[in-house]
Amino acid sequence: MADLDQFRLEVRQWLEDNCPASQRLPITREEQVWAGKNKQFPSDDAKLWFERMRDKGWTVPEWPSELGGGGLDERQAKVLKEEMKALGCRTPLFDLGIWMLGPAVLEFGNDEQKQEHIPKIARGDVRWCQGYSEPGAGSDLASLQTRAEDMGDHFLVNGSKIWTTNADKADWIFCLVRTDPDAKKQEGISFLLIDMDDPGVTTTPIELISGESEFCQTFFDNVKVPKANLIGELNKGWSVAKALLKHERKLMSEIGGDTPGPSFGPVQAALEYVGTDENGKLKDAALRDQLVRHEMAYRAIGLTHFRTFEERMSGQADSNVPLIMKYVGTEEGKRKEELLLALLGHQALGWDGDGFNEDEKLTTRGWLFSKALSIAGGTSEVQLNIIAKRVLGLPQQ
């Protein structure tokens, strides 16, 4: 632990020396730096901060340093995260490659693939998106129909993927494709990387109820994909995908708090929009009860996050507990948004234009967006099925 304490002091010093003051303020959605061939920086400070972190390898702290990562172990990475949080340092780089594809390539890729893709992700040179779901497949991911035909020296890909988040801004996509149409559902699926610039790839945004159109549909029309782009074994893509899904679910269980939203939390919103009586209690008893139930639930969820971490550290990991986090994070996240809506009352009913400030509009949009959280990345129903089957061992029909 002494080493770790020393490491913490060094990290703190480095962050204080290197993170510009402007990069310690809460980040808005517009200020996020996303990876990509044509990276945009909202400010010079953002660029400087990104470059300093990239050069330390701390865009991807736990990846091997020889591939552009920080080479930290899990405890050290946690220290870095904690110190960044304490100072308010912004995340320097956003990318699905960092959160999802990178870990999969490190686990399943061959050396050439690692050399080819990992450093680019670490440096933020390529923006990745994900192609799993298909129209009509939904929760039944394994029923996917997008075909990749073996043409000898390449695959010929035809089909379409839906919910390809930010596909219209991405450079590459990682996909699940069917390589053996005769095999049973989960067999015969492979994991393929496709350059979005390849001829035959087109993307259309999908408008959501929240007015956003981050999600897209991506079409593949006779797209030629080199065989070097196959990650893992042919027809064994399902195991790569399962490993990846875990990362996605972890991400989704944390996202409730991380989605760009209003600058206030529920307690602050309650004090501002409802107010307190002479005893310091919220004036509206029903809203007060709704608020405290949520606050207590969030605290319990936060403590459970810590617990799973501590269990892992102490070698007592109950591998079942992480399975609940996607469900509780997104379901309580939805309740948080309903609560904010209720607290703001009339002021959370605006869509656009005058009469509603930025925080109020973010509350409304955030509420609508939250409805997707318990659907994307494995619906709540699927999560409950998984717990019943894997954790409780209940019989299947």
Added chain:
Amino acid sequence: MADLDQFRLEVRQWLEDNCPASQRLPITREEQVWAGKNKQFPSDDAKLWFERMRDKGWTVPEWPSELGGGGLDERQAKVLKEEMKALGCRTPLFDLGIWMLGPAVLEFGNDEQKQEHIPKIARGDVRWCQGYSEPGAGSDLASLQTRAEDMGDHFLVNGSKIWTTNADKADWIFCLVRTDPDAKKQEGISFLLIDMDDPGVTTTPIELISGESEFCQTFFDNVKVPKANLIGELNKGWSVAKALLKHERKLMSEIGGDTPGPSFGPVQAALEYVGTDENGKLKDAALRDQLVRHEMAYRAIGLTHFRTFEERMSGQADSNVPLIMKYVGTEEGKRKEELLLALLGHQALGWDGDGFNEDEKLTTRGWLFSKALSIAGGTSEVQLNIIAKRVLGLPQQ
């Protein structure tokens, strides 16, 4: 309607003239007059009231007068019920024969059977109990195993029935028995009446968590049953049972309010055990919210009872609505009991002896008893299955 108004006046007058004052006070469980060979009357007034009602045929107002009933139509019967309620007149006679078997015999029995059984039920000469469930069958009623073998001139019955309410006090039992073991589940079942005095019939009470032992298990060991005791066709007992189940569910949906319980309702209990603040609001905001939610739900359920009645009267009956009443009545009934428990606080935690008055003990016992309501007569889960299938037409697996 003029006729009905006239009828109402006559009924009111008759009740005022004939119902002794003592029989207009709220009834306790001990004061109920149950049918049977050895009827017990708690008082001379109770006997007088029973005899007067019996002689009018108003122990069973809607049954044919030539069989001992009152010969009223549905509207008239409702008027009688309303007027009895308005005056506080006690129910003069309690029996499962009135509520369940009688209607089935009237619908499915032959003339001899009607002549034999209906007048006795109307006069309260025989106390009936029910033998449907079996150990191991539960919700899957049709998997019953009690055998009735055709011996030419009689059936030979072997097996056992569980949840035979008050079987230890009953004279006769109506049973579902398997008469064709080779037929598919619901086929091969018959509806049989058995005299509890027959050799081979024995009954043991089952103690419940509420401390009561109304429920029993009844065993049949080579019991000879005359063929005249078969109601409906051989192997067609399931349709008799289904018709009866409807009566049972209706009964269960109303029972929440009718089970002997404390003399106070939730509002009264709240005012007495929690008290109000200077604005007249219940002191405990959480209990107040729990109370008002229940009161509002009960009002909605009550209005729905009325609506189904009015719809039936106006020929606009939606036959689906009655299907929800068992579920909502018993589930909200359980919530009512939890509410009462919470309102009384420490005073609802007693079992026996000093320190708790009769109402408080009835609250505790009533709460425990209420847990059976959503299990007996078709579990809540079965009710939801039925709604999904029959009302919503959702596909079955």
Added chain:
Amino acid sequence: MALVLNEEQRLLKDTAKDFLSENMPVEALRTLRDSDDPTGYSQQQWQQMCELGWASIVLPEQYDGLDFGFMGLGAIIEESGRTLAASPLLSTVVLGASAILLGGNEEQKSSLLPKVASGELTLALALEEGHHHAPLDTAMAAEAHDGGFRLNGNKSFVVDGHSADKLVVVARTSGTAGSADGFSLFLVDGDAKGLTRQRRKMVDSRGAAALSFDNVDVSADALIGELGQAWPVLETVLDRGRVCLAAEMLGGALECFERTVEYLKERDQFGVKIGSFQALQHRASLMYIELELAKSVLFDAFSAIDDKRADLPQLASLAKARMNDVFELVTNEAVQMHGGIGVTDELEIGFFLKRSRVATQLLGHSGFHRDRYASLCGY
């Protein structure tokens, strides 16, 4: 108590259903939204509705009304909820006209109500001032001035307030926020001097406005009812509004529910229809139960209006609280059960979701009505 529709009311309901599904499907609301329509409803369709008699249905015959009762109007409004039809029915016929009918003098009634009946006049009730429905907290002041009254203050979340010909303004001529004394109602022209009206773009794409009164002067005959005594009238007006709004919400919830059940029967997953999954079946059954209970409550609430029953306040709070909760449940379940497409703008479920939360805040959220119901019942 009448808990079923009679023959005439059923006919009215069927006619409404036909008209609305043909002329004002949900798609019509989308068009209004995407064309950034300044009014928030189609004037032409509103005229058609008036021709069908919908604006005159509850008005007495002496004011060119049909005197048909709220039970009938409720049946129409329920159908309008099924297609999310945008119209000034609630603001003009339910809230505005009720204020005049219940509070106004003969002159006001005979000059204004026939115009409501014919569709010539639209009205809006200017009530809210804070973040939540709280009529008693009204602070806006009206002072005696020059033989009439002078109004100063702000109103928010005024449904159809930007387009209404006349406003019924709730103000205080005495008393302080929190007290039921001193309430007065005033009729103010939509283009009155000193009045600024700004339409707000709401999440449900309907029309609501913020109003600002800067020395708005009205004559003495603009006062509806007795000076300072308007609270009981306002309460009844609001209760009528709450019941009618609850009926609209019931229609929306029923439509949303039925579409979801249909989807459960169509959608394949894991080789079977998702409607065959027992967990979804039970959740669907629970929604059905809640909707059936709500129907009964609404019937009785409309009876309470038509029969002028003393327990209307309780029934109104019961109806609104229940429909707030049921509509929230049904819209949330509808989105979740539709899965991915449930959160797309293309599917119409999102329109119901958005409307439900606006309707919830309008005229009181569930906590407000549970608190009110409890107080009315003495605990």
Added chain:
Amino acid sequence: MALVLNEEQRLLKDTAKDFLSENMPVEALRTLRDSDDPTGYSQQQWQQMCELGWASIVLPEQYDGLDFGFMGLGAIIEESGRTLAASPLLSTVVLGASAILLGGNEEQKSSLLPKVASGELTLALALEEGHHHAPLDTAMAAEAHDGGFRLNGNKSFVVDGHSADKLVVVARTSGTAGSADGFSLFLVDGDAKGLTRQRRKMVDSRGAAALSFDNVDVSADALIGELGQAWPVLETVLDRGRVCLAAEMLGGALECFERTVEYLKERDQFGVKIGSFQALQHRASLMYIELELAKSVLFDAFSAIDDKRADLPQLASLAKARMNDVFELVTNEAVQMHGGIGVTDELEIGFFLKRSRVATQLLGHSGFHRDRYASLCGY
């Protein structure tokens, strides 16, 4: 913050589990009940527990304690909840001994705590006076009298109050009900003159008593801590009690849940195991989730005791409110999922159901703790 057990604590837990399942299964509680045992627990088994060190585990070494911390004691109590083991652990070790340790003077500590550790002395906290847990509403008066104090009043729902050797009595030496000022704690012998103790027959078959104080005189050294200043000590004592009681409830809920899951795997209906019905699966998964969240809360609450953290009041209210709700959920679901046999006295599930509601009322229902948590957080 420690959210996992260390090696020693795990060992302690395993030992407790073995001892309890062998010597004090649920059947033992049934025997106590059916034999109408006057104490409500087995003295002999309590001595065995003390020999295992359970009474001394949290006490400092100078008072013959093991100084092992509440995290360890919590692990034992959780196990005791699994078998519904009846013992004076909560009343004597958690509530009584904490009052002496946190509030008492050196003389009181050194004379009494070693006796607690050895099992010679049992204690009970006499607090409640009304229908619901409401410490601030304490009205019982203690007046200066003859160089000591004279106590008059009534206490109810005093766990193990009928059998305890000494009582820690919460009384007012000044101030009025509702105020935190004027609280004092007194040690009173169980056989003191003027004290009447009546055991109540509770639904959970454990021991609780009503106490009546009629001019009970105690000497000056019966006062624990400073006169009139006992509120902060009492709060901490109660918070320790709440957390430990929540741990017992967690054990009970886990046991009840696991038995139910086993039943779902065994029971046939309609030709399949009922555990294969998706609706039941989802409900079982939801219980699992609630239980896992509760475990995390309890770990942190015990850390807060052991680390003397300032946020113990919040954690205690969080833990108690959550376990009240979770234990209610699990016991209700357990009965329902067991079907008919679930409501028979023969099945042990009923014992958990009964215990859960007593434990809920003891030291505060969920509404009390949510209100407290909100106030502690400033809203």
